[in-house]
Amino acid sequence: MFALCDANSMYASCEKVFDPSIRNKPVVVLTNNDGCICAACGIAKRMGVGKKFVPYFQVKKELEAAGVVIRSSNYELYADLSQRMMDTCARFAPDINVYSIDECFLNYGKEATAPQEGWDNLASTIRKTVWREVRLPICVGIGPTPTLAKVANHASKNVSGFTGVAVLDNENTRKHVLKQLAVTDVWGIGMRLGAKLNALGIHTAWELANRDPSQIRKAFSIIVENTVRELNGEVRHCWETVRVAKKEIYSTRSFGNRVTDYDELRAALAGHAETVSVKLRKQKCVTGSMTLFATNSPHDNGGYVRRSFFHRFTVPTNDTRNILNVIDSAMSQLFQPGVYYYKCGVGLMDLHEQGLFQYDLFNASNDNPRLMACMDNINSRYGRSTVQMAAKGFEQRFSMKRAFLSPQYTTQWPDIPKIKC
DNA sequence: TCTGGGGTCCTAGGACCC
DNA sequence: TCTGGGGTCCTAGGACCC
Known part of the structure; x- marks a missing residue:
């Protein structure tokens, strides 16, 4: 079994950790050079603002009118909080694979039997511990393949009946969740592949899972074939121990x-x-x-x-x-x-x-x-x-624009939060 | 006033060589 | 005189992820 732990709106959540004054406000974080929006907190999302990768200057007025708090990317802060989150998650599995700044896979091995407290309770414990120790909200999805762990994680956020954790450890749940998942929400299926699959009458993850893998390989590629197999519980991603070396x-x-x-x-x-x-x-x-x-x-x-x-x-x-x-x-x-x-x-x-x-x-x-x-x-x-x-060179003449940068609370002495008594 | 992210993998097609 | 196959290397761009 694999677990995928993923921080909710990582960058926006990091901004709230050391700044209580913005916790109940909509927060949006911009990419390098304050170019595009790259993260929006739950409040901003519910207000319908903060669509990912929209150029900031195009929505500046709209965000202002809505009273949204804007932040430049503070990678020093995010990287440090990410490290703390990964350290905490790592305690809950024999093997961890940090996939990106805000998500990691935990590997419980091929013949993993359910832990004594049950998969659901384990997932909840991980989630609560990260909140208690790091103050980052995360969701945990558990499944028999990395792709299904991703599916479970998606379900934990978006499918009714799940609140922050989801476990795909039986056929009924797998079917129930895959049927509600759009094919473009499957890991590895983007907009373009999604459109081609739609043309073949494949709209949900369930419909993709039920196609013949070898046919899919002929029509698309080995990558999509592997996705189909993983949706059916066959492990194709080989991240047993370390991440494969990059080719570029x-x-x-x-x-x-x-x-x-x-x-x-x-x-x-x-x-x-x-x-x-x-x-x-x-x-x-x-x-x-x-x-x-x-x-x-x-x-x-x-x-x-x-x-x-x-x-x-x-x-x-x-x-x-x-x-x-x-x-x-x-x-x-x-x-x-x-x-x-x-x-x-x-x-x-x-x-x-x-x-x-x-x-x-x-x-x-x-x-x-x-x-x-x-x-x-x-x-x-x-x-x-x-x-x-x-x-x-020693002058940062071409350094990037970061007009809305928060302090580097945990990595710069002058920025460390002070508590007034 | 002007403004539009960054990383990796894959592949079609052009250029060049024999 | 004109034409031609096949391999390798590189480039540009597509596709996906966060």
Whole structure:
């Protein structure tokens, strides 16, 4: 059995933890650069405002009129509260898989028999404990496959009769819940696939579950076939222990203000190069190729400009210095005077497990793993960018817009809440 | 005044080579 | 003179997730 624990409106809920004055108000959180809405609390949702990924400027007046509290994304706060939530959840299972900042899977093993108190009570206990210890509201869904745990979690929030927990441990409940679930609410089925499935007369999760998996594979892909099998209780996701290594690693950001300066674009790319290098080493991999890109906004006048630069390393590397060295040759391709750059990024592809790659006799690696490990250790102990490459620059000229940022209550000394006696 | 998220995987199709 | 198959690598864009 698997459990999926998922925080309700994570970002909006985090904003309420240390600020009692907004607990009973509608709260909406914006994405990077205050660009779009990315989370809305229950109160805001019930008022019908805060639709996900709508550009903020388009609904600004409406939100103001409704008295909605606006917050910029405070990732430092969310990441810390997420860690606390995961620590608490982890105590309730032999194995945990943190799937995203606001959800984790708990794995109870293949032959899991119901715990003494029963699955329902276990789910309730997890939920109450996270509320008591972290003050985050979560929902818990339990089922025999990860996809069914996701279904149960969805049901715990949306199907009448469930209040925050749902367990799919028998045929009747499975059928009852799948029949009420739209096919597009199934994990892995988005808008596009949903439309195609609708055209085939498949509207509910139940109808999808009852299709022949091999037919579905022919019409769609192995991914949809696996979804059908998981809906029927056959485990296809293999996350028994650790998450599979990523095949590509990216870091991209839009700028707070448009960038037209050569040095600024270069520094931004250096920052992304450093970010992906750190992620690469965390995954214990080396990279064989790298892509860099810079674009203006497709919404700006004067046509879309997208420039990209591809580089293949003669010797696979995970040394930040080798990865940074590519930027100067890339810049001559990417930078064009007069373009108002809106976004740039760096991606690493062709990843190999460190140590498994066969090096060429004539192309020895010039990586310095001890130096990199030293930098990584200092930064993980004393905070990001305690030591960094100079190429990234020390002024945050292109830092993102965060006009409605709350304090970093748990990660910055000056921001720690004070209690007046 | 202007404003439009970020990450990963997959694949069709173009470019290039032999 | 003109034409042609098949493989690899890269790019752009689609699709999905949160």
